[in-house]
Amino acid sequence: MSSGEDEIVGIILAGGRGERAKPITLKSADYIRSKALIPFAGRRLIEWVLDACREQGLRRFYVVTHGLENRNQIKLLLGHGERYGVEIRYSRSRFDRYNVGSAGATLHNLEHWDLQGRALILPVDSLFDFDVAELAETHRASQALVTLATVERTAAEVVGKYGVMQTDERGLVTGFVEKPDEERLRALFPRSVEEAGATLPTNAGMYLVDCGRLRLLAREPELLRQSHQRLDWGGDLLPRLVARGEAVALHTINRLGDLGNVPDYLGTLQHVLDGEYSQMNRLMDAPDEPGARSWIHRSTLLAKDDVTGTTLAQKIDEGSVVIGPGVRIGREVEIGPRVRLEHADIGDGADVREGSTLLRTACGESALIGPYAQISDSYIGPMVEIRSDLHHxxxxxxxxxxxxxxxxxxxxxxxxxxxxxxLRVPALAGLPAETQLRTADDILRWM
Incomplete structure (x- = not known):
């Protein structure tokens, strides 16, 4: 987007604590990694977000952060945008006390930054596949105050999990239905429930807004009071705007990947490795083998393991290592013989020892996967050691x-x-699903 009245700026909401995504968002038991710095496909998540927006013309960004750790971690990584070819400003720490809701934080910072034009507001715990120009055209054509990015989902996907929007003949939102059960969904959207392939619009959490108009509304006493208490976008501000007759439009984007918990993180990673995000396909290096969609750094292909003394390239050629579809392996990774990888992301400096299998798994930098380990649908953090051997x-x-x-x-x-x-965890088996080992005392209870 060019500068001036046609410019769209980016506002990145990065103030959350990442509770749902633990332990991905933990560097230690008491040190939270910002959601913006979640490792994903070889980079930090916020770097992918910046690149996706910059590729489509955004050059100015405003980051809403919260707290010392969150703010410092993001600023140490991004600086003021010099390395990324953009300009980045940060929310002031004195506004942290207002960061008690995504919309409240947005409104206070819009005023401070004196923004008047259009802004693309997006969270930092999701991966979006979207077209800014198409979103902007929907916004212009509908003369909306806010245009919501939406993802189409079937009625079966929506029931009890997602909120949906009701619209009029112009496509403007008339109401919000929060996580309806099947009976209510059938009453409100009978065709979408009955017709095969029918879908409903769900909120993706990304908004294109008219900053000047929104700031004027935010100065009204009731909304101003609410913004000092708690004001979220989806649950509070948008229903309020619709109730007072403001134009809120919808625009369907290609895909949304939630990274807020471990299952969603792994699911989104697999979709990216499979090539289902067109934007990520453009941002990532071309795969070494397009059909198999694998990425293996040259330093890793040339690395010799200490069991056979052969390089990974040799082991692949002779068939003693099997690299399936959707595999990304970073720099200087050592892969032993008889290893099988499929839909796996392996961070720089990791060791994957002989006979181990990793399926639909993320393995962090410098992690050590012991011999004959069998790992599937799991997240292994940086510097983790999974001890394993042939008999155990x-x-x-x-x-x-x-x-x-x-x-x-x-x-x-x-x-x-x-x-x-x-934590150092002894050999344990038979733990119930969803067991969380947070402290040494938790481990003792299961021994």
């Missing part, structure tokens, strides 16, 4: 997650178990 293989599955620097002993069998950073 470690097994992790069912959306298990191991936080930074933790050690899991050989013979452990985890299904849907979460291990917090830094």
């Amino acid at each position: 293989p470690a097994t992790l599955e069912g959306y298990s997650a191991v936080g930074d620097g933790a050690v899991v002993s050989a013979g452990s069998r985890f299904h849907g178990v979460t291990v917090y950073p830094g």
